[in-house]
Amino acid sequence: MDDLDKYIEKRIQKNPGFAKCFDQGYEQFKIGAMLKQARLDAGLTQEQVAEKLHTKKSAISRIENHAEDIRLSTLESFAAAVGKNLRLEVA
Amino acid sequence: MDDLDKYIEKRIQKNPGFAKCFDQGYEQFKIGAMLKQARLDAGLTQEQVAEKLHTKKSAISRIENHAEDIRLSTLESFAAAVGKNLRLEVA
DNA sequence: GACAAAGTTCACGTATACGTTAACATTATC
DNA sequence: GATAATGTTAACGTATACGTGAACTTTGTC
Numbered sequence A, B: 001m002d003d004l005d006k007y008i009e010k011r012i013q014k015n016p017g018f019a020k021c022f023d024q025g026y027e028q029f030k031i032g033a034m035l036k037q038a039r040l041d042a043g044l045t046q047e048q049v050a051e052k053l054h055t056k057k058s059a060i061s062r063i064e065n066h067a068e069d070i071r072l073s074t075l076e077s078f079a080a081a082v083g084k085n086l087r088l089e090v091a
Numbered sequence C: 001g002a003c004a005a006a007g008t009t010c011a012c013g014t015a016t017a018c019g020t021t022a023a024c025a026t027t028a029t030c
Numbered sequence D: 001g002a003t004a005a006t007g008t009t010a011a012c013g014t015a016t017a018c019g020t021g022a023a024c025t026t027t028g029t030c
Helices: A003-016 A017-040 A046-052 A057-065 A070-081 B003-014 B017-041 B046-052 B056-064 B073-082
Strands: A086-090 B086-090
Touching: A017 A057, A017 A070, A017 B086, A046 A057, A046 A070, A046 B003, A046 B017, A070 A086, A070 B073, A086 B017, B017 B056, B046 B073, B073 B086
Parallel strands: none
Antiparallel strands: A086 B086
């Protein structure tokens, strides 16, 4: 368990109301970080990805950082834009 | 390759414009079918899943059949409602 | 074939993901 | 440290996923 996880546990102990809100944000944090990593692996800038998706770099930044949620289709096209496949499993 | 795939190939040969539109719909078809299968595996009705998600059975039917797109958060909570985990990979 | 349970489809309203612009911040590169 | 390239954030408009109720269809079950 890393430092972030430890921090989260402490916050939940102190303030139970904190948990639920953060769970949601935490998931999205992971997705954004995943997508950013995929983009960097591909050696692309946000602007380059934006062009492939017919949008602007600000939208890419939002997805990688502050997006509260994301459509499956957006996830798929982002993955395609950075040359990766999106695998989905319900297990 | 099953009959559906054969049908799709024929349609694409006859009408190239058909391909792109269907790709999108096809993906969503698969997701809906996946979720339906997961629900049946769990032995739940649409109405039971709907209650867990604080919504109505008509919404579940739409997701399983006609949904054009779906939010990641919806995907996650649907999976949770039928007792499964959603795994996501960008590879 | 009557009845109930389960599922489908439509229509309309609301919440929100995404497009876009503009201003600002951060990080190279010289 | 000036300049450019890259990334961030806020604000507002549009497109669309989802909530909901009602009418209908399908699928058991007797």
